[in-house]
Amino acid sequence: MSAEPLRIGLLGHGTVGAAFATLLDERAPEIERFNGRTPKVTGVLTRSRGSFEEVLANADLVVELMGGLEPAREYLLAAMRAGKDIVSANKQLLSQHGEELFELARECGVLLRFEAAVAGAVPVVRLLEESLAATPIERIHGIVNGTTNFILTEMARGLSYAQALSEAQQKGFAEADPSDDVSGRDAAAKMAILARLAFGSPVHLDDVPYEGIEHLQSDDLEYAREFGLGLKLIGTAERREGGLSVRVHPAFLYAGHPLSSISGPFNAVTVESETITEITMSGPGAGGRQTASAVLGDVVSVMTGGARPPAPPLPLPLIGDVESAFYLHMDVVDRPSVLAAVTAVLGERGVSIKSILQRGLGESARLVMVTHPVLESSLRDAIERVGEFEFVRSTPRTIRVIEEEFV
Amino acid sequence: MSAEPLRIGLLGHGTVGAAFATLLDERAPEIERFNGRTPKVTGVLTRSRGSFEEVLANADLVVELMGGLEPAREYLLAAMRAGKDIVSANKQLLSQHGEELFELARECGVLLRFEAAVAGAVPVVRLLEESLAATPIERIHGIVNGTTNFILTEMARGLSYAQALSEAQQKGFAEADPSDDVSGRDAAAKMAILARLAFGSPVHLDDVPYEGIEHLQSDDLEYAREFGLGLKLIGTAERREGGLSVRVHPAFLYAGHPLSSISGPFNAVTVESETITEITMSGPGAGGRQTASAVLGDVVSVMTGGARPPAPPLPLPLIGDVESAFYLHMDVVDRPSVLAAVTAVLGERGVSIKSILQRGLGESARLVMVTHPVLESSLRDAIERVGEFEFVRSTPRTIRVIEEEFV
Numbered sequence: 001m002s003a004e005p006l007r008i009g010l011l012g013h014g015t016v017g018a019a020f021a022t023l024l025d026e027r028a029p030e031i032e033r034f035n036g037r038t039p040k041v042t043g044v045l046t047r048s049r050g051s052f053e054e055v056l057a058n059a060d061l062v063v064e065l066m067g068g069l070e071p072a073r074e075y076l077l078a079a080m081r082a083g084k085d086i087v088s089a090n091k092q093l094l095s096q097h098g099e100e101l102f103e104l105a106r107e108c109g110v111l112l113r114f115e116a117a118v119a120g121a122v123p124v125v126r127l128l129e130e131s132l133a134a135t136p137i138e139r140i141h142g143i144v145n146g147t148t149n150f151i152l153t154e155m156a157r158g159l160s161y162a163q164a165l166s167e168a169q170q171k172g173f174a175e176a177d178p179s180d181d182v183s184g185r186d187a188a189a190k191m192a193i194l195a196r197l198a199f200g201s202p203v204h205l206d207d208v209p210y211e212g213i214e215h216l217q218s219d220d221l222e223y224a225r226e227f228g229l230g231l232k233l234i235g236t237a238e239r240r241e242g243g244l245s246v247r248v249h250p251a252f253l254y255a256g257h258p259l260s261s262i263s264g265p266f267n268a269v270t271v272e273s274e275t276i277t278e279i280t281m282s283g284p285g286a287g288g289r290q291t292a293s294a295v296l297g298d299v300v301s302v303m304t305g306g307a308r309p310p311a312p313p314l315p316l317p318l319i320g321d322v323e324s325a326f327y328l329h330m331d332v333v334d335r336p337s338v339l340a341a342v343t344a345v346l347g348e349r350g351v352s353i354k355s356i357l358q359r360g361l362g363e364s365a366r367l368v369m370v371t372h373p374v375l376e377s378s379l380r381d382a383i384e385r386v387g388e389f390e391f392v393r394s395t396p397r398t399i400r401v402i403e404e405e406f407v
Numbered sequence: 408m409s410a411e412p413l414r415i416g417l418l419g420h421g422t423v424g425a426a427f428a429t430l431l432d433e434r435a436p437e438i439e440r441f442n443g444r445t446p447k448v449t450g451v452l453t454r455s456r457g458s459f460e461e462v463l464a465n466a467d468l469v470v471e472l473m474g475g476l477e478p479a480r481e482y483l484l485a486a487m488r489a490g491k492d493i494v495s496a497n498k499q500l501l502s503q504h505g506e507e508l509f510e511l512a513r514e515c516g517v518l519l520r521f522e523a524a525v526a527g528a529v530p531v532v533r534l535l536e537e538s539l540a541a542t543p544i545e546r547i548h549g550i551v552n553g554t555t556n557f558i559l560t561e562m563a564r565g566l567s568y569a570q571a572l573s574e575a576q577q578k579g580f581a582e583a584d585p586s587d588d589v590s591g592r593d594a595a596a597k598m599a600i601l602a603r604l605a606f607g608s609p610v611h612l613d614d615v616p617y618e619g620i621e622h623l624q625s626d627d628l629e630y631a632r633e634f635g636l637g638l639k640l641i642g643t644a645e646r647r648e649g650g651l652s653v654r655v656h657p658a659f660l661y662a663g664h665p666l667s668s669i670s671g672p673f674n675a676v677t678v679e680s681e682t683i684t685e686i687t688m689s690g691p692g693a694g695g696r697q698t699a700s701a702v703l704g705d706v707v708s709v710m711t712g713g714a715r716p717p718a719p720p721l722p723l724p725l726i727g728d729v730e731s732a733f734y735l736h737m738d739v740v741d742r743p744s745v746l747a748a749v750t751a752v753l754g755e756r757g758v759s760i761k762s763i764l765q766r767g768l769g770e771s772a773r774l775v776m777v778t779h780p781v782l783e784s785s786l787r788d789a790i791e792r793v794g795e796f797e798f799v800r801s802t803p804r805t806i807r808v809i810e811e812e813f814v
Contacts, residue, residue, distance in 0.1 A: 023682060027541045034540065034718035115538070121683040123538035130537075130713070131522070131530035133441065134434045134703045258689065261668040275430060275700040276528040279690035282665065283683060293682040296541045305712050306537070311441035 005040040006303055009059030009084075011075055012066030013046045016089060016116070019288035020065060020295050027296060035303050056082055061302055063295060064088040073097055080108045087298040089116035089291060095189035095205040098196060105309035112309045113298035118190045119144055119267040121290040122283040123297065128197040129307050132271060132279075137198040139238035139272040141402065144190040146265035146285030147174045147181040148213050148233040152250075153263045156221050156230065161214065173265045173286075184210035184233060184248040191235035194269070195246045198237060201316040203246055209320070210248035220329060220399060223368045224252050227355055229327070230260045234402065243317035252327055252370075252401040323373040325354065325401040328383070333391040334365040342367065342386055349382035350374060364393055370401055412447040413710055416466030416491075418482055419473030420453045423496060423523070426695035427472060427702050434703060442710050463489055468709055470702060471495040480504055487515045494705040496523035496698060502596035502612040505603060512716035519716045520705035525597045526551055526674040528697040529690040530704065535604040536714050539678060539686075544605045546645035546679040548809065551597040553672035553692030554581045554588040555620050555640040559657075560670045563628050563637065568621065580672045580693075591617035591640060591655040598642035601676070602653045605644060608723040610653055616727070617655035627736060627806060630775045631659050634762055636734070637667045641809065650724035659734055659777075659808040730780040732761065732808040735790070740798040741772040749774065749793055756789035757781060771800060777808055 008024075010017060021041055032038040043055035045066075052075055056062065062079040064086065066072050072093050076086055077100075086105070088094070094101065094117050105112040115125045119142070128137070143149050150173045154164035165182070168174035180186045188210040195203040213233055221231050229252035237246045253260040258280040262268040267285030272278045284290045301307070332338050343353060352372040359366045371379070383396050415431075417424060428448055439445040450462035452473075459482055463469065469486040471493065473479050479500050483493055484507075493512070495501070501508065501524050512519040522532045526549070535544070550556050557580045561571035572589070575581035587593045595617040602610040620640055628638050636659035644653045660667040665687040669675040674692030679685045691697045708714070739745050750760060759779040766773045778786070790803050 023541075027543070030543075031541055122686055123534060126533070126538055127530060130708060130711075131533055131701075131704045133707045134430075134438055135700055136434070136437075258668075261665075273700075275696050277691045277694070277697060279529055279688065281686065281688045283686035287684070289682050290684060293542055293680075294538075297538045300540045301537060304537075304714050307711050 003037045005038045007042040007058055007060045008039055008299065009043045009045070009055040009062045010041050011045045011052075011055070011062060011064045011072070013044055014065070015288040016291045016295070017065040019292035020063065023289065023292045023296055024299070031300060031303070035300065037303060039299055039303065056084065059084055061085045061087065061299065063299065064090055065295065066090075067092065069093055069096065076101060077104060080104045080110050080112070083108060083110060085111040085302045087113045087295055087302060089114065089295055091117040091186070091189045091193060095192040098193065099202050099313060102309045103312070106312070111302050111306060113301055113306065114193075115298050116291045116294035118193050119269060120146070120283065120285045120287065121294050122267050122269065122281050122285070123294065124194065124269045124281055125197065127271065127279070127281060128194065129310070132273070132276070135273050135275050137271055137273045140194055140198055140236070140269060141259060142191065142194065142235040142267070142269040143232055143259055143262050144235050144267055144269065144285070145181055145187040145233060146267055147178065148187070149262065149267070149285070150265040151182070151213060152231055152233065155216065155218055158218065160218055161216060182214050183212040187233060187235045187248045191237055191246055191248055194235075195237035195244065196313070197310060198271070199239070199244055199316060200311065200314045201244050202313040203244070203318075207318055208246045208248060211250065213250055216250060217397070220327070220397065223329065223357065223366070224327060226357060227327075227370055228255055229253065229401065230255065231399070232259060232262070234259070240319045240322050243319040245319045245322045250399050252399060254403070257402060321375055321377045323375050325373050325403050326371045326379050327399045327401050328369045328371065329397040330367040330386070331393040332365050332367050333393065334360050334363060335391060338365070338391050339367065341389060345385050346371075346382050349385070350378050351382045373403065410444045412445045414449040414465055414467045415446055415706065416450045416452070416462040416469045417448050418452045418459075418462070418469060418471045418479070420451055421472070422695040423698045423702070424472040426699035427470065430696065430699045430703055431706070438707060438710070442707065444710060446706055446710065463491065466491055468492045468494065468706065470706065471497055472702065473497075474499065476500055476503065483508060484511060487511045487517050487519070490515060490517060492518040492709045494520045494702060494709060496521065496702055498524040498593070498596045498600060502599040505600065506609050506720060509716045510719070513719070518709050518713060520708055520713065521600075522705050523698045523701035525600050526676060527553070527690065527692045527694065528701050529674050529676065529688050529692070530701065531601065531676045531688055532604065534678065534686070534688060535601065536717070539680070539683070542680050542682050544678055544680045547601055547605055547643070547676060548666060549598065549601065549642040549674070549676040550639055550666055550669050551642050551674055551676065551692070552588055552594040552640060553674055554585060555594070556669065556674070556692070557581075557672040558589070558620060559638055559640065562623065562625055565625065567625055568623060589621050590619040594640060594642045594655045598644055598653055598655055601642075602644035602651065603720070604717060605678070606646070606651055606723060607718065607721045608651050609720040610651070610725075614725055615653045615655060618657065620657055623657060624804070627734070627804065630736065630764065630773070631734060633764060634734075634777055635662055636660065636808065637662065638806070639666060639669070641666070647726045647729055650726040652726045652729045657806050659806060661810070664809060728782055728784045730782050732780050732810055733778045733786050734806045734808050735776045735778065736804040737774040737793070738800040739772050739774050740800065741767050741770060742798060745772070745798050746774065748796060752792050753778075753789050756792070757785050758789045780810065
């Protein structure tokens, strides 16, 4: 005699929703074997079919895979008020209305799981919420967008941005309108969620400055290789001077960095803390079946009475202007005095040079440098002054560099 | 008004035990903030001080960090019978008496957590027990011994085995008697535990054939580099022909393998499954504070009512003779007919060559090859025959090669 099934109301039946329903069917016997109870989809709501009220009335647990803010938000609030546990993969919603959802979940005493909202099948939400719940985290670096990581991997092989994007679209790694991915906005939403979990401070998507990869040039990748650097779109969340900095931008990594070897449409997250040194997790960042697997993991977590919703927030001030090392790229007239003039202006503004490479190209020359860490505002100020020299032929380009800080 | 503290009885107060007590003190306020309850060590048993009965009587949870089989086993069985939850870091005990402990935990309805028994701070136990509980796993590859990974990293830089071992000992990465690590036995215990969690089949340490790194030669690493291969001590647990193969041995990895970039005293585990493609986790494999952090994560997991003990086992047959690709290294007399004779014998026994490298050294020559996958028994048989040729100057050396199977 087995227990009553766990009744699942499924909101959304697109790629992930359909993959979830299939995977659930396949794995239900095994889940029953170790949980004594079988999960079962008892209602489905799609854009064209089903009634939310009916789905809700027949569910113990609501799985939300519809995406977007509304009506997803309204449905989840109603479901929690009705005492239902929630599993969601909705990064937009969690990065913009997370506190409202967490608060109601605590109030109603329901579970709210969202592993699939960040980094697909890579269980980084659980890592932060559970394994590292007692660990004082100092920094997270993440490659949390597979589309851009695929494009950058192809650009490192010599393709232009446009060629790499087109290849990503052909292979199904980028959408017809890729702007949410290539602008860095998708990664910013995920970093907002991770920052909330790691640091307990409420972080809204709007709090996360992001810069995308559309403006990157293949020759930046080539020069960087000469410095031993590889280029990734990196999300960062870290403690800085009593506050918190959360941001997304392209960044060069030294070869020893655990994220530097992550290629193709993969995701990876490195968590740093004095107590654990660093832990890195990597895996596929998307794909219907992979994401469905994370959703099903959350369903099992609810069945075993997994972790409660995040505790009430402890806000930390958000720090906007942080120190980074920078890669600088300038087209200049090839004249003897140029290097001296540029380094003098940089030096006056506290920008100290770590490595430099000058290459003559007939009339013009390329000046490529990597700086020591400097406040972003000071760097921008210095670059603006450098740009005013008549011998500088185009706007200098800057890309952040993540210094190697690992064993 | 806060709830009663969670009373912890601590068995063992060595490096990890002391680090755990310190870390617990540091983190108790934060744990109370999100759990509403504070964990507190209410009794300590060491080799020279304390009474087990007293520690037990004053504890809700027993944390066992003493190691070894007895009296740890006896204490944990008694604690579970008294209704106490258990956190343990004892890989010897779990790999040799796991089923007895799991069965009693299920019977007594207590929790039994052991994240720190495998891969230090890297939460691979939780990955398998919880995140991937609903995922049909096909294979695990792990670097689960930091001492040997450090030694191999140094050997790849040109040191001999003896030099690298001595350096590991100086840096505190290897013990005065390193035999448990360098023989592969420590890794075998950890793979037995991971195999049980991933495949549900009981695997005893004695079921895991292991081969260590003591016999490796620096020039094997050099030749392998010419084939684009790096050398690691790899634990494998995988489904094979309706059964299970669990083993530990040195193995060459292609550069694209997610474990090939793991250097120094780190641990990493890759889990492969059709539904998730692959997930890799890496981090420090040892260190008192890192291991203590995993133990404290388990304590928090018990406080939030984390996952139940593993379900009753479903035994799978253990497969001993499995197919692998092999690297072969032979010292031969430098004569024209040698290569033809060797490849003929290999071919007769079904050993097919993928790459070959012959290098003359005056009187003698080195013959280095990588084979296509072949049953280990066939390879051993072929090698024995090759060794009988008078032109073979020393016993041929063989090392397994893990083929690249990733995107």
